[in-house]
Amino acid sequence: xxxxxxxxxxxxxxxxxxxxxxxxxxxxxxxxxxxxxxxxxxxxxxxxxxxxxxxxxxxxxxxxxxxxxxxxxxxxxxxxxxxxxxxxxxxxxxxxxxxxxxxxxxxxxxxxxxxxxxxxxxxxxxxxxxxxxxxxxxxxxxxxxxxxxxxxxxxxxxxxxxxxxxxxxxxxxxxxxxxxxxxxxxxxxxxxxxxxxxxxxxxxxxxxxxxxxxxxxxxxxxxxxxxxxxxxxxxxxxxxxxxxxxxxxxxxxxxxxxxxxxxxxxxxxxxxxxxxxxxxxxxxxxxxxxxxxxxxxxxxxxxxxxxxxxxxxxxxxxxxxxxxxx
Amino acid sequence: xxxxxxxxxxxxxxxxxxxxxxxxxxxxxxxxxxxxxxxxxxxxxxxxxxxxxxxxxxxxxxxxxxxxxxxxxxxxxxxxxxxxxxxxxxxxxxxxxxxxxxxxxxxxxxxxxxxxxxxxxxxxxxxxxxxxxxxxxxxxxxxxxxxxxxxxxxxxxxxxxxxxxxxxxxxxxx
Numbered sequence: 001x002x003x004x005x006x007x008x009x010x011x012x013x014x015x016x017x018x019x020x021x022x023x024x025x026x027x028x029x030x031x032x033x034x035x036x037x038x039x040x041x042x043x044x045x046x047x048x049x050x051x052x053x054x055x056x057x058x059x060x061x062x063x064x065x066x067x068x069x070x071x072x073x074x075x076x077x078x079x080x081x082x083x084x085x086x087x088x089x090x091x092x093x094x095x096x097x098x099x100x101x102x103x104x105x106x107x108x109x110x111x112x113x114x115x116x117x118x119x120x121x122x123x124x125x126x127x128x129x130x131x132x133x134x135x136x137x138x139x140x141x142x143x144x145x146x147x148x149x150x151x152x153x154x155x156x157x158x159x160x161x162x163x164x165x166x167x168x169x170x171x172x173x174x175x176x177x178x179x180x181x182x183x184x185x186x187x188x189x190x191x192x193x194x195x196x197x198x199x200x201x202x203x204x205x206x207x208x209x210x211x212x213x214x215x216x217x218x219x220x221x222x223x224x225x226x227x228x229x230x231x232x233x234x235x236x237x238x239x240x241x242x243x244x245x246x247x248x249x250x251x252x253x254x255x256x257x258x259x260x261x262x263x264x265x266x267x268x269x270x271x272x273x274x275x276x277x278x279x280x281x282x283x284x285x286x287x288x289x290x291x292x293x294x295x296x297x298x299x300x301x302x303x304x305x306x307x308x309x310x311x312x313x314x315x316x317x318x319x320x321x322x323x324x325x326x
Numbered sequence: 327x328x329x330x331x332x333x334x335x336x337x338x339x340x341x342x343x344x345x346x347x348x349x350x351x352x353x354x355x356x357x358x359x360x361x362x363x364x365x366x367x368x369x370x371x372x373x374x375x376x377x378x379x380x381x382x383x384x385x386x387x388x389x390x391x392x393x394x395x396x397x398x399x400x401x402x403x404x405x406x407x408x409x410x411x412x413x414x415x416x417x418x419x420x421x422x423x424x425x426x427x428x429x430x431x432x433x434x435x436x437x438x439x440x441x442x443x444x445x446x447x448x449x450x451x452x453x454x455x456x457x458x459x460x461x462x463x464x465x466x467x468x469x470x471x472x473x474x475x476x477x478x479x480x481x482x483x484x485x486x487x488x489x490x491x492x493x494x495x496x497x498x499x500x
Contacts, residue, residue, distance in 0.1 A: 066382070
């Protein structure tokens with residue numbers, strides 16, 4: 001008697017069917033194994049961590065190597081920064097998956113500058129990484145660090161100390177329009193008042209009158225509001241072969257730039273320049289022209305709003321006082 | 327042939343088929359893995375960054391005008407160059423630095439004087455030996471990058487002497 005069961009059927013075609021079923025089963029198993037392997041390759045984050053850690057270590061090194069201040073926003077849409085946690089510790093950048101049960105961290109070393117304070121810290125799921133480096137510190141954060149992108153200029157340490165009572169200052173209004181004249185005159189008068197309180201002698205003159213007056217002025221400062229296609233502060237002084245004069249003008253320009261831009265130009269770098277066509281003759285120790293450039297009436301309206309005329313006048317006079325105190 | 331023998335033969339024929347299937351699967355996995363890179367070689371970039379940092383950073387070897395805070399790239403401050411702690415403090419990888427080692431040779435072309443500065447001197451000497459022996463590839467090897475610059479030397483007497491600066495940086499592969 002023939003037993004019934006698999007492969008024992010009388011009809012050969014049913015045996016064939018069993019064979020085909022087994023073949024299908026083997027094919028599906030092979031497909032499932034290959035698919036699992038490919039899925040594991042896709043989910044693997046080793047390359048992203050390796051790439052990001054190397055990239056950030058190099059960026060940190062490059063930021064340390066900059067001669068001046070730097071503000072840098074790091075973003076990498078392809079690497080999905082928000083899926084990782086970043087840690088800057090002990091001269092290395094380490095990266096691990098955020099929220100994983102057993103995260104595997106990849107670390108790459110960078111050289112720290114011991115002369116600068118290190119405020120690099122742990123970042124949890126950042127969208128972007130913001131770096132800022134100044135003369136005294138380096139910071140990394142996942143939020144924008146400062147509303148003012150640029151920190152203050154480091155001004156010359158040249159000695160310009162003098163008693164305020166011995167100083168003769170002239171202020172002038174340069175090429176103001178009928179619109180801006182009143183504002184400029186108000187600012188100049190307030191500056192005059194603040195400096196006279198410190199015993200300095202201050203006159204407000206027309207440009208054409210300056211040359212005809214005595215040469216004994218220590219400082220000539222012009223002020224102008226100008227329509228331009230961008231908001232930028234310009235401070236110009238004459239090119240001089242006298243090194244002390246050049247450095248003194250540069251120092252006062254730097255002090256003024258640091259003060260004025262925080263009020264009116266927080267997002268742009270000022271232009272401080274030595275030029276050869278300054279409106280007043282180049283025979284005075286300090287000879288500056290401050291131009292407040294604005295897109296349309298933007299800066300003019302900003303000066304006119306709130307208490308900004310007072311504040312601007314104070315900032316300019318404080319810069320002049322500080323110039324003669326150091 | 328009897329039915330049972332036929333079935334047995336079929337099963338026996340399946341064995342090599344399954345073996346070949348396994349071989350093909352492994353071959354595919356191997357090929358896929360072969361084209362996946364998980365490491366990135368950035369040793370040359372690191373060497374270049376190190377050189378630029380030593381020259382252009384405010385706390386590096388270049389002359390810094392204290393009055394204006396400006397770095398004069400291309401002018402080497404001899405006092406900083408002679409101080410071995412200048413770079414050790416400015417580029418600090420930790421107490422045991424196994425990342426970078428370098429040698430700076432500054433030749434004053436006017437006085438023909440040679441000044442040498444080492445960064446991570448112990449490691450530089452060890453790694454240089456291995457590099458000379460030909461251990462340059464793979465883990466345990468070392469790569470050397472050299473750059474030469476024409477510079478000026480800022481001396482304490484305010485004189486500027488023409489000089490050449492050769493920098494050799496050695497970086498381990500792993």
